[in-house]
Structures are given as structure tokens and as C-alpha cells.
Amino acid sequence: MPLDLGATARLTAECRDPGGILTTAATAAVTITLPDGTTAQPEPIETAIGTYQADYPTTVSGRHSVRWVWTGPAASVTDVFDVREETPLAILSLADARSQVKARTAQDDDDLRFWIGATTRAVEYFVGPVVVRTVTELHSVGRVRALALRKVPALTLTSVTAARSGGTSYQVSALDLDGATGIVRLLSGADLYGPLRVTYRAGRPVVDENITAAGRIILQHLWRTRLVQGRGGLAGGGDDFSVTEPIPGLGYAVPNRAVQLLNPDQLPPGMA
Template identity: 35%
Template sequence: MAIVTLAEVKAQLNNVDDTDDDTELMLYADAATSALEEHKHEVIERREFTEQVTAGGSVLRLSHTPVVDLVSVVGVDSGQEWDTSRLRVSPSGLVRVLSGPALVGALEFTYTAGPAVPRPGEKLAALIVIQHLWETQRGRAGAVYAGDVVVPAGYAIPNRAAELLGAPTPVVA
């Protein structure tokens, strides 16, 4: 689930020839991707989601955005399949019934969310987060001295990575 490759991570860490830490590095890459998605309130690596929603009308919202494709809608209890061509889904996850009956009951939505290609700022932010986490584990934990200023190392997303990501997407309940 990482938006960066092992080769990109190893290049960032100047760890290109060492293969001893490959599994751990990919764990860091997955964790960084997840942390960035939580920070942004949106999916940054395209993948498929399955989500159960209790519906009671002609409009509902899916949790993971930006939504790019609605794959299927199935009634959890009834097994009824909904014709997705009669539904419209917006990138913000808003699903509207265009024609036919309203969406009612417990429904299982399968859909694709996330950009086709990660944005360059997000990839670089992921690499910065991975490097930060890696260095704090490898002996640079605690305070980092920057001139006369002491910066605590107890955070996952450094400011420089957060700045690359931009403002989080507003959350709509």
C-alpha cells in the first residue's frame, strides 16, 4: 500500500546496497502512506475499498475519497445487486440515485478511490516521513539540536512533509 518503491526509499536513506532491512523499510513505507492519508483526509494511493453503509434515501456519502469508480452495490441482507449505471458518484464520495428506487437498508459498496498517479509532493512527503522515522529509530531519537533551538523528535510527520502535502481536505460528516 506504499506510494513509494523500495528503491526510492533506499535512495532517500542512502541505503542502496544493503538488503538486510528491506522488509522493515517497506513496513515504514506502508505506515508513512497511511499517516499521510490520515493527515490529508483522503486516499493518496489508488485502491479498491469495500464499505457497508446503512442507507435510507437517494443520497449518501462514502468514506474514502476521491472516489473514481463505483464497482458494485449489493444489499447485505437481500443480496440484491444495484445497477451502478443508475447511480452517480462524485469525487467527494457523494452517491446519488439518478433513476430507480432509493437506496435503502444495509448496502455493501465496492469502489475505487485515489489518484491514478501519486502527486510528486506526496511521494516526497512520504520519503521525508520514512527518513524521519528511520533516523529516530537508529539513534537520533530524543531532541535534535538546530542551532540554539531544541526540536523534539516525538512526531511522525515533520513540518516539511506536512507543507508538501498542503492543507488537509475538509471532512464532511
């Protein structure tokens, strides 16, 4: 499961000889490649014969790759781990998620947070950004009457700057933003000249109940389908959360009941 930014990743690996026997190596090294391309090499320790451990305090969000290398015997292992953003996108709180799936112990929390992230992406597939975030886009345009931002609803413009040397930048006070459509125009009615790099805030400061309810249903559906019943079926497969037909782009991941709740806020294709 992804780690929180700043948490310590405890890395473990086993050194085995060519016969598959756990073996104490003459040397051991572990290299972590961070998402920005830099590397770190925490000191590994042997906790049991052939079993090694290294602790690494995380500093960057994103996918990290890990490579263990031993000599005497020659062996190697590769792995990955993920680190969440400092402010992860979450349509539901952990407390709401626990209540919805009736989780009884804190041992489910890591799994729940993972599925909250998946649920958020699924909801935003239909209605665009729900969780407020900063977006930066490059618009490779020439002379245009208006720009169409790619994430709506858009809340406020932060900056609109030239994306090439000698280009034209614009003060946000001179621009009009239609948040529902993402259309940006000059108040003067003049044309915009690109290419332009646009930074803005998108999302919903107030999340309506139908969107939150759809998120709860999707989360519960995903949580149930991860549990296999003794009869060999998927838990929850026969209740009113079931999916009766595939949804373009999402297959059977989202119950129709949730889609119906999202319909009032659903964006046209290509705008989410």
C-alpha cells in the same frame, strides 16, 4: 518483520526445563493459527539441544499466532508473525526509499519496507487513499437521497447491492459518483433504499509530487529517529525534518515540513 505472502516462515523456539536449561524434549509440536481461524502443524525438528525449528509456507495474509508445546519436560512458547497482503500498500518504491535514506546494503530492505508501510498510513491519514485499492462498505441507511462513501478520492463504483433479503440493488450505470466527495446519487434523482453494501475503487492513479515528497520526508524522519547517536540523542533531531509541535492523532511522528506539503490535498476531519 512481515513476510511476503507465499514466503516460508522459519519458526524457532527453545525448550527449557524448569531450571532454565536447554533440554531435548520427549515430544515437540507447533501449531499455527491462521487469520481465518484454521490451523496448520508443520513438523518441528531439533537443530541443537533444546533448539527447535519448523518451516511453514505462508498461504494467507494477516496476523498468525504460533504455539510450541513440549513434553518431557513440559514447556510451551507462544509467538506471532505477520504476512503482508499480496499487493501491499506502498506510497514509495523500495528503490526510492533506499535513495532517500541513503541505504547502502540490501540488509536494510526488510526494515525499509516496514517503514514504507508506516509512512503510507501516515500520509493517507491526511489525504485519504493514495495507493489504489478496492473498498467494501456497509451503509446501514434507510431511505436517503445520497450516500457518502468513507474513502475519498473514490474512482469508480463496482457494485451497490442490498445488504438484506428483499432489499434493493442498483446498477452502477444508474448511479452518479462524485469522486472528490464520495457522494453517490441516482441519476434519476430518486431516493436510494438501504441498507446497502457498496464496493468501489479508491485512491490516486497519479500521485502528485507534493504527496510523494511528503512521503519521502516522513520516511527519512522515521528512519533517522530509529538510530541512536553516540551522544544519546535521536539522529536527525536537529535538522529541518524535526517536529516542533504534536499533530492530532499522530503526535510527533510526522515533521511539519511534510504536513505543509500535504496541505493542498488534506481532507476535512473524518474523511481520511
